[in-house]
Amino acid sequence: MAEVGERVEEVVREPVDVPALRAWLVAHGVPAVDEVVTAPSGATTHRRDVRGVGPVAVDLPTDGAPRLVAPDAAGLQVLRRWLGLDHDPTPGVAALADDPVLGPLVRARPHVRVPGTPDPFEAAVNVVLGQHVSLAAGRVFAGRLAAAHPVTPEALAALDPEVLRADVGVTGARARTLVALARAVLDGLELTPQPDPDAGAATRAALLALPGVGPWTADLVMMRCLRDPDVFLPGDLVLRKALGGVTAREAARRAEAWAPHRSLAVAHLWTHHALDPR
Structure with missing residues (x-):
């Protein structure tokens, strides 16, 4: 972590699926709240003011590690929760890697994380x-x-x-x-x-x-918000599409096998639908 003027910066050391993270932040950015600046290379910078924290930024390069910028160390922790860095996906990846449905997705993108929120x-x-x-x-x-x-x-x-x-x-x-x-x-x-x-x-x-x-x-x-690692949303239309158009009841039935890592399963299915459709 480095201090720059009245800001602190941190280069993320944990492995992160940057394309998946970028897609999530862009898709959920709120007009006039979240500012997204895209460089010619495709790298993005995501800026916003966070209540109780102040101005923050996330730099997502096309090659390299994300960089976090906040007013202080507490602000960096808020950013880490926003990007899902507060939860290590490794146990979930190990548990889901051999699943007939999720296994191919998890093996293809082992560094997908469950996004949180800054507020x-x-x-x-x-x-x-x-x-x-x-x-x-x-x-x-x-x-x-x-x-x-x-x-x-x-x-x-x-x-x-x-x-x-x-x-x-x-x-x-x-x-x-x-x-x-x-x-x-x-x-x-x-x-x-x-x-x-x-x-x-x-x-x-x-x-x-x-x-x-x-x-x-x-x-x-x-x-x-509460960062529950074992949540599934069987009624979510995108998840049901990612599972081949199944009913909510069938989605819930399949998800039983993914406990206690169902939030990670959700993140992978959302990512698959957004970035890697069949």
């Missing part, structure tokens, strides 16, 4: 905005929200859902879910990693108790 509350909000719409549409809604209001629990909890509906263009039900989520966080709902598995289970139950939150939303928040 758990913002990520949970964006998951809600992405319900029942395409990834691109969810990004549009997230950009509208960020342009109209601070994406903080305090700001959203104080809003009339009708104002959110009008400003963002979502349904009234979706707007009510956003306000309920913000108020639950202010009341103590924890969206950061929990060392106690029982605490994680309680968080998932609390999420499911919110109006408009179903298993897909709760589980995606568990994977990205």
